[in-house]
Amino acid sequence: MLSPEEWTLNKSSQTPLHQQIYEYIQSKIMNGEWSIGTRIPAQRDLAKKFQVNRSTIVYALGELTADGLIESKVGKGTIVVNNTWSLLASTPPPDWNSYVKSGSYQPNIQIIQDINKAETNPKIIRLGTGELSPELLPAEKMQQMFQSRSRMFSLGYSEPKGSIHLRELLSEYLKAKGIIASPSSILIVSGGLQALQLISLGLLHRGSTIFLETPSYLNSVHVFQSAGMNLFGIPMDHEGLLTDSLGRFKRQHNGALLYTIPSFHNPTGMLMSSNRRIDLVNVCKKERLPIIEDDVYGDLWFDRSPPAPLKAIDNQGLVLYMGSMSKTVGPGLRIGWIVGPEPVIDRLSDIKMQTDYGSSSLSQFAVAEWLSSGFYDEHIKKIRAELKCRRDFTIDILNAHFKDLASWNIPEGGFYIWLCIHKQIPIRKLFAKALNEGILLNPGNVYVRNDQQHLRLSYCYASLGQLKKGLIRLSELIQELSK
Template sequence: MGHRTQKPKHIIIQESIKEKIQNGEWPPGSRLPSQRALAAAFKVNRSTIIAALDELKAQGVVEGKVGSSTKVVLNAWQSMAASTPAWNEQVRWSIHPSNDLLVQKINQAETEHSFLPLSKGEMGSEFHPANALGEVFKKAGNQIGYFGYGDGRGNYSLRKAVSDYLASRGITAGPDSILIVSGSLQALQLISLGVLQPDSTVFLEQPSYLYSLPVFRSAGMHLQGIEMDESGLQTKLLEEQPWRKNKSILYTNPTFHNPTGTTMTLGRRKALLCTCNEFHLPVIEDDIYHDLWLETPPPPALKALDTQGHVLHIGSFSKTVDPGLRIGWMTGPEDVVKRLADIRMQMDYGTSAVSQVIAEHLLTSGLYEEHMHQIRHKLLQKRNYLLDLLHQNFKEEAYWEIPEGGFFIYVHFYSIESKKLFAAAFKQGVLINPGSIYHDEKSTSVRFSFAYPSCAQMENGIKIIKDIINHLKETRMKG
């Protein structure tokens, strides 16, 4: 019996790409994954991918220049098949806008293990409460039965548990004032659909994580940034803004702000609420980092100080337990909760019942509080480790504030454009979040995370960033 000849890898790759084109997964106009992503998917080096793509270009199957994305083109063998809908154009002109291209690039790269993630907004694996979750899953398993669809607001028992948890933080909210959502982002989406009108103005901190999302813009709303100082959003600047009743709202992330790490002072919180009450400006408080304090608890949430029902308060387990749990909540007036629950029923009939049972057990068993107590010391150590690395490497090139909690240190370089730094780091397999995606007009700032990367990853990544900065400085001097 003769030996079976194995096809060359670049031929296998070509055939696989053609198959995806023929079966409609990558129709004409589609962008192929990056060379790095293809190399990881096929477990080959990039030179093999380049060879395969070059041959496909010669065959007229794809097109693209060096350094740019590769697209599928309509060629002879495709035109013989039935006409394909112009999905590329359909998607391009859909109502919901795409993420910024740079944000898309970051989101994709974060899923690739070949990148060193210096900015990722999650807790690392060493913080994951595997034992506690295992214990909770065993207990919850005894309650598994027929759940049904629910009423859109969330299980009453979980809403009661969240109510008790919020009460321990000084926030008065009965179960009927709480809506369970699949993460804080869904809460924002529901608010954009059920509370705000098209052409509304959303005031927010500048910079802000919200700028990296199309959630309000997709509903026809405008974002208006308000500058921050060391005490948080500047209330006096907010007072100077023109707004219209029922057409404006304030979004704020006052505790361990993303990306700056700033925590709004108690005095500023009181002044902000006073201003919002005076001008009848409703408030969305994104409070998902509150429990991630390191040494001392932060000031009370805006919702805890709210006596007029002006604040819609958002919380989540995504940052403290596991984003895969997909459990968050929104607290507000009962009429607002009913309205958003009705919209929720039109979308997906509610959050996973299994996840809700898990979340309820975490809160009522004391395991959540125990988990937070256990991780704070380690999180503090990692923050201090990153601070030491920054001081050792960038004390002449940048400045930063020391966050009292959360995940991030926002580093402001004196003369290095963050987009250029991002591009150079990306080529070397290091992923950072430039301030430009948060609408930071200075464009010299970078968000670094001390929560997700290991200490070794932080050390290696900072060293690469340092080398890149030195190279950029030398090039500028020569030029």
């Protein structure tokens, strides 16, 4: 459903308000921006957006109906039925909505679309957003780096696997994590999502089953589902993903691979123990079940570094390891990497060349400079300290205002606190009420279908003042809905 958020009424104009609204909607339709079949926002939503009486909206829509541009249909609302092409041409234009609905890539569930839309509003308090606050991003340092240009950069395409200089630096960087990976076994990708997309396109068959933790970030994106894959959740405990039933599940559900976030899991913040990591790798070796290890939060530890990645204890090429700079330096860089057996990396790099012809050479240059200059080590220490401070601040607020309402974990790193509300409440209603008051939440049903008791809280984006204001009001809303 479309909304007029990019346009406002001129209330000082001599043109009547209903006429301005009529002309705005008419132009959207006649220019083809609102194609045939597009649903017009509800009258109350339009009245709220334009800040006018509902009668003004009714008058404007009545004129559009009289012109034959829109029509109200029972059960479908008000939709566009004509535009300039269908009024003037004998052959009507294509119904773009039918094309949109027939595309193979599945749309996000409505609540995720609502979250994505609300995140564009700078006035919203974002209590669940999984990215560093703009005030924590090293924009000034990045600008200085480009201005100094200690090494020339290219504006051309990079090699199929990405900049060899960057891959050499990543090879050294990964050694500190216990991962031995030559540059030829590393593929540069445009963030973690592209890595998953390449894997789904290049390594898996339609109908395959992906195992993942329950809950999981992977449920909030449809990259595998859109490629015809099925997701199957594996329970967790305080040490991480439970391994006991993996073999049975693999045989019962034709499991193709396991996706896991062992370090500072999204959305729970869980840190998988060292023993559980060893168990997981051993079980997957026995069952011949490949692993995708998502380690984008691995550098964001507070008091001590996490156990060695699964890839570091993998001696059979079982693990595809994913890393990224999106969570540590800046999401706008869109630079990540996949580490794996060379034949797999060769296959994925070939598909990447078919889809985008390589990741941004400027972003690759920037990441290489950060790693080679020492900027990254300096920056990550500051980010760890800042995130730990924000975590402690958030926990203090929870202790003061949520003690009787919910329980929560205390993460040892990363971005997230998994808040469990004691009473089951209508989570969609809580989301809507909070959003109406300028507070954006990430409900648990984004990560586990039908979850009515959890919220993913993030302390990495909102300012301290926003965290305090937003969380205190959230506690009040939960109390109101619990009565």
